[in-house]
Amino acid sequence: MKAEILTIGDEVLRGEIVDSNKALLAQRLLSLDIECHYQSSIRDDRQDMEEAFSRAVERSDVLLVSGGLGPTRDDITTEVMSETFGRPLFLDEGSLEAIRAFFQNVGREMSDTNRKQAFFPEGADILTNPVGTAPGFALEQSGCLIFCLPGVPRELSLMMDEQVLPRLGAVLGGTRVRARILRTFGIGESSLENELSDLARQGGAEIAFRTTFPDNLLRIIARGRSTDEADAQITELAGVVRERLGDLVYAEEDESMAATVVRLFSEQSARIAVAESCTGGLIAQNLTSVPGASGCFVGGVVAYANSAKESLLGVPESMLAEFGAVSEPVARTMAESVRQRFGADVGVATTGISGPDGGTADKPVGLVHLAMSWGPGPASTSAGLHSDHFVFPLDRLRHRVLTAQVALDWMRRWALGLELVGPSLLRKLGGSSAPPFPGAPKA
């Protein structure tokens, strides 16, 4: 089955917005094993639209159109569909009522121009829009299934899932495609591919790789005669992958590292505090962006200037003078001190040189020291203090992002009773070898 996607709107053609609707629709089509052969964008222009509609119907089995269903004069998708295929417009009373109700609901008055949105080409099957005013419609024309959807991403996404995919699924009868994402941190993309090369295809399931810095994601895709059959294949392959990668897989689907940490710590009623220098609040910000972070995150100190390290975290002036702010003793003192001052179970500290300036021969741009201190709290049997340092040859932004992720990964590892090693990716990027593990979090 050959699909085609067409988005309509001057703002796309002028490059004012990056059109992500096409990628969204193409991905969803793949879940039914339907491949998209053509993606196009055209202006709100009658002739261009007629040509595009006619060509699509000739060469494709499925046509998804997004945009041009609004109430303004520029919105002419319905009208041009009607003209192109000689299907007169009819008023759908149900849709008119729904549009009226929508406006009542948000306390605004329905304007006359919105009436236009209740008209459809003859033979159209109406696709309701539960979150906006513009209904869509489906049409079969010369053997091509046409679906016209609004351009607003939220409405488009919902209607694609609830209206289009079930209809296409019913037509196809056959194959179902499902996918699951495994999130890994600490292993490079090529190592990951090597590690799993013999598993790339297993029966009906396969693995695809994607990097979203600093994580590498695995997407396991499986086909089956039913979603259950496809899911079963995914579960089997995911099990093998997890067995092989061990603790490098930190979560599934869209659970971030921070969300994983918040979940694990909240479950154990363990409390976190952070002392950040080079990450400048990023670790705190990652944790607090997770709803429910207050279940485990007590707070943090952003000790950017040396004076702040002294006054807020009690780092001795003599230590700063002797070792410098970016040093192991300072990181360890920061971690220990922030844990105690906030009354937390775990304290984590970062101090480094994110650049672009500030490096020296001894301490290059990219150097970072991390430390983690923990008390004999609910989640660990004995207190401990661990530190390590790395050199990440990255720009300022990515240096901070990667450092924050290592800190969060240490928290995760502590909560799971795993060793606090920096992962292999970090080793490759120039980190030290792991020092003997100085304590034993949670037996």
Place this chain on the structure above:
Amino acid sequence: MKAEILTIGDEVLRGEIVDSNKALLAQRLLSLDIECHYQSSIRDDRQDMEEAFSRAVERSDVLLVSGGLGPTRDDITTEVMSETFGRPLFLDEGSLEAIRAFFQNVGREMSDTNRKQAFFPEGADILTNPVGTAPGFALEQSGCLIFCLPGVPRELSLMMDEQVLPRLGAVLGGTRVRARILRTFGIGESSLENELSDLARQGGAEIAFRTTFPDNLLRIIARGRSTDEADAQITELAGVVRERLGDLVYAEEDESMAATVVRLFSEQSARIAVAESCTGGLIAQNLTSVPGASGCFVGGVVAYANSAKESLLGVPESMLAEFGAVSEPVARTMAESVRQRFGADVGVATTGISGPDGGTADKPVGLVHLAMSWGPGPASTSAGLHSDHFVFPLDRLRHRVLTAQVALDWMRRWALGLELVGPSLLRKLGGSSAPPFPGAPKA
């Protein structure tokens, strides 16, 4: 002049990546006043490519093709161009040499497959690629100017600017288009449009509006016979706009609010400290993401739990019990205390309910108290303390982003000696009326 953009690659069609190349190319074309009428993406498929090339040459004056110039078997753009238009391939020795040199430079060996990248269709004008191995080429076919460029965004962008635009400019002779962005915060998009409706078009210059939450951007575009002429028109219109909007314009081009604050405070050698509850480190993170933030940012406390407000910022337990953590007295104490403990000139505090849970009848989700304290430092004549509260009916993420931006805007206003009012947008969203200004920063 009618332009068309064609990107080639299976990964786009599968929706694995959102193709931003098309928007980039369309924007650059507009700088020469060339409008893009069609954007399409097709797979690495010989027949689809032939059809797309032929149709483009028929209907468009300019065709930009991105992708398919690499060394792999899938990369067939050059080959298909050659076949479609009956132009045999020739080997360009200069390009071969450049590819060889590129590999030498990065210390890798050139593979045989890379040789293919030195072949071009007869009549092609070669476009050198200073940052990658794939050269591009230009071709005139049946009155259509074709430019084939690599798909890697960095290479594409550079070659578009250095190779394609000058060639198109030479053909066009005439008009040059220039643009400048004015960044505003604190005024809604519709208010902004109303405020400037009479200026929307002034001679050769016009204003376009774009929202990137929480800012609203104005883009002033002007046409002229030279870039100098266009720039002069922009400068004139920008002056009128700035006069009218006053301090709502906080910066130009891509200078963020945090970067503006870092610049202003560093110039005055004034020092900032922040006490964050609901923003959870976001203000610190915004400031420290600016290179050179250490010139003014001392540090901050993320006082998420009440215990942290007490122990790190000295908020009395009785005050928390009487007024609650989200209250004016607590915000004021946090601001005052963080300024003193960090030895800063200015202390800013946030405490609020970002949601999704935690609201009450008295204190709904979305409520936030902000406070700012300043000493009689280098930049102000007398000490002072200001506070205000708002209700932002937004989701958690945007609540935090908007609150952080208000805090940063207060810093900017303080450094410029402006009143610390919440801007009109915020009033509309349910903020209180401005209390009498309690102090006079910088005469």
